[in-house]
Amino acid sequence: MKRVFSFLLTLCLLLTALLSGAALAEGSTQITIGLVGEPDTIIPYMYTADKDAMVIMQMMPYLFKRNDETSIPEPLMLESCEFDADTLTYTWKLREGYTWTDGEPLTIDDVIFTLNTLASADYTGGASTNVSSIAGYTEAHSGETVGMSGVQKVDDYTMTVQLSAWDPTFLGYYCDPGAILPEHVLSGVSFSDWAKTDFAEHPVTYGPYKLVTWEHGEYIKLVKNEAWAGEPAQIDTVIFRFAESATTFVNAYMNGEIDMFKAPIEDVETLAFMDNTKTYVCSGSNYPLYPNLIKGPLSDVEVRRAILYSYTPETIAKAVFGDYGEGSCSVFVNRNWAADKSAYPYTEDHDKAKSILEADGYVMGNDGYYQKDGVTLAFTSLCTGSEQNDLLTLWQSSLKKSGIKVNIKLVDWSVMVETISNQETADYGTYTFGGGDGDPSGLMVLYCSDFDAAKGGFNFNRCGDETLDALWYAGQAETDQAKRTEIYHEINTYMLDNALLFPFVEKNTVWVANGTIDGVVINSLSNLVNLPSFTK
Structure with missing residues (x-):
């Protein structure tokens, strides 16, 4: 019995040493990253969550990456990407030298196979959108043809991709996600069977790291892929350790069990004071407030302008999120190339807000709130979480100084969606939900008349008129980046x-x-780590 106990104890210590990096070969480097939740899959174009993408992108980098400053896609695995605006045709030249981890060369045939697979009738995942703007997609997706007419091979490392119509978001699909599939492994395998193949747990990949161990419920271990032809990885071994919440990783980090994780905002300050700790602040979610434009007091543009003079976004953001929040001053995320921070025309000025309301026929009531025709200037702001409630409470206090009454209502997400879907009967003033970065044309579904909620779209607050609609469509249609920037700056100015x-x-x-x-x-878009550049 003592021998058995001794063996088990030795085994436990050995496992602990392996996970902590103590058993690494001399001169080797290892980092352990905390990952909230175990990946559901590591098969490209089957995954839906960041926890899956975090692992996949280390083994199968994307064709493009986003510029850290502008978020505009730039070639990563491609040597060049040229675009002919007259024919809506991209010419992609793949860098030579890439190989799969089974030794097979990676060529443009694999890229063509990937695009045509996503377009095929057999593929039922969510990434069909990635290729839906390519010429011949409709025929391929219906099963009428095998492959898309818009995808053509030039040579082993060059191809052309012709769009059926200009799509400014197209290249972005090959940043997040944009992995290449191995034709020699998956050709002839139905999409529904991908998860049943050896590829699901032991994928053939090509990136700076490759999978060596997936211990379900505990961790995934990657090691440097020496055959990778791109930027070489500097860390020899990477372990992704799983937990159900980021809170679990707070103690793990403090105890030296992990090297890195995405931390809860409320714990960052404590962790940042630890010796030898660095923090990296990344762009997160944008939370604009969408006013009810067709019913209630906010249908009056003068009331809305008075509100914009009644608060300072930066003050509210810092009060709730500290150094890790910032005020928004644009229709677009602050770091996006379409944002024009200098164009924000409003500064907190309660006297100005009051003068606007009084010129609009409002008079101050005895309760400190403005009235018109005996009706108090008041509306309800919907929110779906305690964090939003905290933000709105500060907004409520600031608007009160201008004589505007805000009632806050915390509801379930489903209730909010049901409420805002029918504005003719809905009793609310504003709602909010978070949005991220990406091509600004994606926001037209929120602000363009053609996407009105009454037509089944996402424009719940019925924003849009002929001028604004024309600007959104112009921004979507323009292929010149400088001209696109001008158009979206004009959209921003018009909406503000x-x-x-x-x-x-x-x-x-x-x-x-x-x-x-x-x-x-x-x-820059997904806030996931890009490991090859790490050193230790």
């Missing part, structure tokens, strides 16, 4: 001048990392 939304706050994401790790790069 007409008070069609209330810019509010942005909540950033914070990664906490062991100070011995250098070269940390965070994917």
